[in-house]
Amino acid sequence: MPTDGNQAYAGEVQPTGVPTKSSAPTDLPYLPPSSSRKSLKRKGTSLVKPSAKKRFTGRPSGHVLPSFDEVVQAIQDADPGLDVGLVHTAASLHVGNRDIVLSKDTSPEDDPRPEPIGHPAVWATSRCHLCSTLPYFQSYKSGIYSNGTAVYGFMFDGENMPRDYVGADALIFRAGGGWTEDENGVRTRNEDQTLNPGIIAVQLAVQEQTPIVIISGRLTSKMQSKMKYLYSVLGWFKPTHVFAEKANGKKVFRYRLERMFTEEQSWWAPTGRDPEPPLGSQPAPIEKTCAVCEKVSQQIYVQGWMCSNIDCTSAFDVPAGQNPDDLILDPRFLLQKTEWLHSTTPEPLVPNLPSAGSKSVAHITRNASRGVVCRGCGCCIPRKLWKGWECSHCGWEYSIPPQVIPLGDVQDDNQFHEDDGGYARSYSKCTDSVISREFSLQYNYRVATYHINGLSGCFVSHLIANRKVREEPNGPNDMFAQLQEQDIGLRRHTISDKKGEGESLPNHFSANFGMPYKYVIATKNEPFSDDYGIINQARSRLTWAAHQAVPKNEGFTEFNEILACGYFETQKMKYHSDGEDDLGPTVATLSLGAPATMKFRMKSNHFYGATKAAEKAVQSEPKPGCLNYEARKQAWDEIQHLSKKNQGEQMSSWTKTLGLGKSQAKSTAKRESHSAVLQLTLRHGDIVIMHGGAIQHYYEHEVVPDGFRFALTARTIDPKTINSGDLPVESVKPDHIKYDGSYLLAPPGGDIST
Ligand SMILES: O=C(O)CCC(=O)C(=O)O
Structure with a gap:
């Protein structure tokens, strides 16, 4: 710990972040003049017990800005028991890694910080892995994980702010939300920060003494050691203060937290440096009562006391000309040790492994779809494989032994009409102004066909299965059992790895057969081989169903690709379309197992008439059901005789004149009108056929x-749309099963061969 008086003032640091030789700053810090300084009197050494609560009567006029040495002297005068070294310590603690600039491209090798002395108990190579594994941090976007009243975890990453502090045992950082980024990526504040639910939750946690888990990203610039992993769990902390500061003249909130269990050194303490002074090693923080709000605040900065009450108008009242970035955190404030009710962690940092227990469905519950912490190396392992968890870093494996789940356990038999061939009750809903429907009975299916106004030749057909369909040999009931008995290679495939947050995974498991299907998820491809009899059966049945549904003159040819999807409890497939150029106009899906709700809605850009990001008018004909349909259709028709270029010019004013774009649709009613126009309940054995490229387009x-x-x-x-390198080695085999629905037409108990 440097105590030789050569300590640098904040801001003057060597490239390594180690403070350099002192020089008196020209830009001088603030101290109340000597009359007020006298009140800086230390009362006892208890770090919990409040010290003197003197009333600070505001800053006297004509105050001067003292030099760094004067600050040191003043503190010593006010508190002769205080070691001068403490002030230097403060500067050193405060400076941290202020000059280290880390970017997403900074590899761990280029990171100039020393190695940490230890290793995190829990870490992750992706935000998705982290959030899907840890119960105390499931926030995929925000840095705080709270439910508005309780806060469970915090994550910080990237560039810190001046006076942010990541020490071995204490942390100071700003509350998130409400910052704007300028063109250089510098975050500024243009208006006072208001109490958002996250800040309120932290305030509550301070009052109720609820601990919080802290996670650091690899790029946290104030972290004093090198972070090996993209995300590392630091541990349980006590939130102790929510206080006010100003940035760019606007109110901001900051937090102080203390490490909970300090018996062992923090794993992230830098190697080769003296340990930081422990919590409770310094005299008690100075406290004063504000003349304006009459509330007591602790002295946070070495330079002097200021009110830090978040509601006070005089909070963080730094004198004009003073650069707040030069303020040094007072070690009496920073390193105080707060009494705490809790002596144990609310839950282990390494969560328990899910186990089968007495439940036959334990292997497919929501819990089983979450990640686990590797017992070999501490990394968060997402549930990628249908069969269980496998650590890609150390090879550790875990699974919950699966049991075949009977259909009765996933569907409500009361939803089927017993006396009417066992058809399911239909719960379809549609918007009559956009959808027209017709019904028929075919091959023991009750077929509901939905036509979408304005999309000529397009339809959605819902083939509702009855008992005969479900019980057909090699039919839905058999398939449901076989898909549980055979591992067909279902897994969660990486969606993207673009945001610098590691790979993202879809919600559900999938496996692809036949031609490669690259839409959204690059899924590994398997051929239609005899090893996957169920897949061949499904392909043949769906090809037959599409032949029945698609008008003969459109010449439907057999399907050459099957995407099998598996959903554990609570998994789903979010809004998407199957609208790639390389896809034929017909898509058919067979549902097996629990019921599902399928919804169709117009895509946002077509509904609002403008692209999401730039809010430019979309170059597609508006369709019934979109916002301002009549006016948009008229405008569209009027420009059809123009050249493409002139059309584009005309359309550039449409966002305003026709009220296009989501931001133009100001009323809640208009925003809410962007909802599903068709909703189907898909049950075990049902088939849905979507036909027509325009459905996928709109x-x-x-x-x-x-x-x-x-x-x-x-x-x-x-196949012509697939890169030659991506084509399957063997060409896709034709359907050899040739399912023809004849069993479904046979009389009850009849033999299909007769
Ligand atoms: O029925 C399902 O589970 C989803 C099918 C689907 O939308 C797709 O594979 O694109």
């Missing part, structure tokens, strides 16, 4: 299962 669909479910979706993919 509409998107989502599927939300109500429990354990599989879906087998067939498409036709044009």
Whole structure:
């Protein structure tokens, strides 16, 4: 710990972040003049017991800005028991890694910080892995994980602010939310920060003494040692203060936290440096009562006391000309040790492994779809494999032994009409102004066909299965059992790895067969081999169903791709469309297991008439059901005789004149009108056929299962659109099963061969 008087003033640091030789700053820090300084009197050494609560009568006029040495002297005068070294310590603690600039491209090798002395108990190579594994941090976007009243975890990453502090045992950082980024990526504040639910939750945690887990990203610039992993769990902390400061003249909130269990050194303490003074090693913080708000605040900065009450108008009242970034955190404030009710952690940092217990469905519950912490190396392992968890870093494996789940456990038998061939009750809903429907009975399916106004030749057909369909040999009931008995290679495939937050995974498991299907998820491809009899059966059945549904003159050819999806409880497929150029116009899905709700809605850009980001008018004909349809259609028709260029010019004013774009649709009613126009309940054995490229162009669909479910979706993919390197080695085999529905037409108990 440097105590030789050569300590640098904050801001003057060597490239390594180690403070350099002192020089008196020209930009001098603030101290109250000597009359007020006298009140800086230390009362006892208890770090918990409040010290003198003197009333500070505001800053006298004509105050001067003292030099760094004067600050040191003043503190000594006011508190002769205080070691001069403490002030230097403060400067050193405060400076931290202020000059280290880390970016997403900074590799751990280029990171100039020393190695930490230890290793995190829990770490992750992706935010998705972290959030899907840890119960105390499930916030995929924000840095705080709270439910508005209780806060469980915090994550900080990237560039810290002046006076942020990441020490071995104490932390200071700003509350998130409400910052704007300028063109250089510098965060500024343009208006006072207001109490958002996260800040309120932290305030409550301070009052109720509820501990919080802290996670650091690799790029946390004030972290004093090198972070090896993208995300590392630091441990349980006590939130002790929520206080006010100003940035750019606007109110901001900051937090102080203390490490909970300090018997062992923090694993992230830097190697080769003296340990920081422990919590409770310094005299008690100075406290004063504000003349304006009459509330007591502790002295936070070495330079002098200021009110830090978040509601006070005089909080952080730094004198004009003073650069607040030069303020040094007072070690009496920083390193105080707060009495705490809790002596144990609320839950272990390494969560318990999910186990089968007495439940036959334990392997497909929400818990089982979450990640686990590797017992070999501490990394968060997402549930990627259908069969269980596998650590890609050290090879550790874990699984919950699966049991075949009977259909009765995933569907409510009361939803089927017993006396009417066992058809399911239908719960479809549609918006009559956009959708027209017709019904028929075909091959023991009750077929509901939905036509979408303005999309000529397009339809969605829902083939509702009855008992005969479900019980057909090699049919839905058999498939549901076989898909549980055979591992067909279902897994969660990486969606993206773009935001610098590691890989993201979809919600559900999938496996692809036949032609490669690259939409959204690059799924590994398997051929239609005899090893996957169920897949061949499904392909043949769906090809047959599409032949029945698609008008003969459109010449439907058999499907050459199947995407099998598996959903554990609570998994789903969010809104998307199957609208790639390489796809044929027909897509058919067979549902197996628990029921699911399938919804169709117009895509946002077509509904609001403008692209999401730039809010430019979309270059597609508006369709019935979109916002301001009549006016938009008229305007569209009027420019059809123009050249493309002139059309574009005309359309550039549409955002304003026709009220296009989400931001223009100011009323809640208008925003809410962007909802589903068709909702189907898909049950075990049902088939849905979507036909017509325009459906995929204008509409998107989502599927939300109500429990354990599989879906087998067939498409036709044009091999000419696939890169030669991605084509399957063997060409896709034709359907050899040739399912023809004849069993369904046979009389009850009849033999299909007769
Ligand atoms: O029915 C399902 O589970 C989802 C099918 C689907 O939308 C797809 O595979 O694109």
